[in-house]
Amino acid sequence: MVTSDSSPERIATPFSQRVLDDPLPKRYQNLNVGEYSGTTDPEDHLAKFENASLLQQFSDRVKCQMFLTTLGRAAQRWFKRLPEGSIRRFRDFHKVFLHHFSSNRRYHKTPWSLFSIKQGPKKSIRAYIKRFNQVAIDVPNTTTELLVSAFSQGLNDNDFFKDLVRNPPTNFDLLIERATEFINIEEAQAARKKEGTVSISTTVHEGAVAPVHPPRGPCGVPPPPRQLERRPQAV
Structure with a gap:
């Protein structure tokens, strides 16, 4: 079968x-x-x-x-x-x-590439932190001490940098927490400056004086006086 x-x-x-x-x-x-x-x-x-x-x-x-x-x-x-x-x-x-x-695979940067990041002269602390974190995420096996050192060296000579020098943070998370206070101050100052600029612009607009037009004629010179017509005398 x-x-x-x-x-x-x-x-x-x-x-x-x-x-x-x-x-x-x-x-x-x-x-x-x-x-x-x-x-x-x-x-x-x-x-x-x-x-x-x-x-x-x-x-x-x-x-x-x-x-x-x-x-x-x-x-x-x-x-x-x-x-x-x-x-x-x-x-x-x-x-x-x-x-x-x-x-x-994405290119992994070395820890030393973090030291090349610098805060621009007109860049805010918030913008600097965002840029630093974008680079740090591609750096494998970095230590918190190296992160703190690289971040601090890239800061401008501002109040936040001076505060970190006086009282160095023990880890990167604490550094970011302390940065919040200075970010709030920085953004409040920027908002006040913006409000002041708008206020001055509005005041000038409201108190504007009507423009004065120059007299007509070439180069603004008034026309010569009109001469009286002389009639002939009867003899």
Whole structure:
């Protein structure tokens, strides 16, 4: 008696059979991390996915299945070209994903690049903090002492800088907290200056004097006096 194998034919996929056999949780939500198009930093996408999957408490193999759903069209084509059964755990997926898209990684600056940031002569403390933080976020493994030192050296010779010299903060978070007081003062002074400028402009407008027109004629010179007509005398 000949028996036929009625089991469905296995589709070639980079996932191992163990990954495919791990069922999805009964109640799960699609991860709102966006699609990876293949043109941005892969580490940023992985970090968002890891945080979202941690909240869902996905198992390691379920993470493989869910991470695949976050790949855009170009990244999906890359995935299909991976060797069959090569991804047995999420660590495998993580490794090949970073390796393939490594050229899109954001350039990480060195801690010493923070010392090149200077507060412009007309820049506010708030603007300087924003610019400093934008650079600091791309500097890995920096210490709070280095952040405080680089930030202080980049400040103008203002009241905030003098306050930091008199009483150096113990960490960067305290420095930012103390900056709030000086930001409030700086912005209040700017608002007062603006109000004063508007007040002076309004006063001048309200007390404006009507313009005086010069006399008509060339170069403003009055016309010569009119000559009386002389009549002939009778003889």
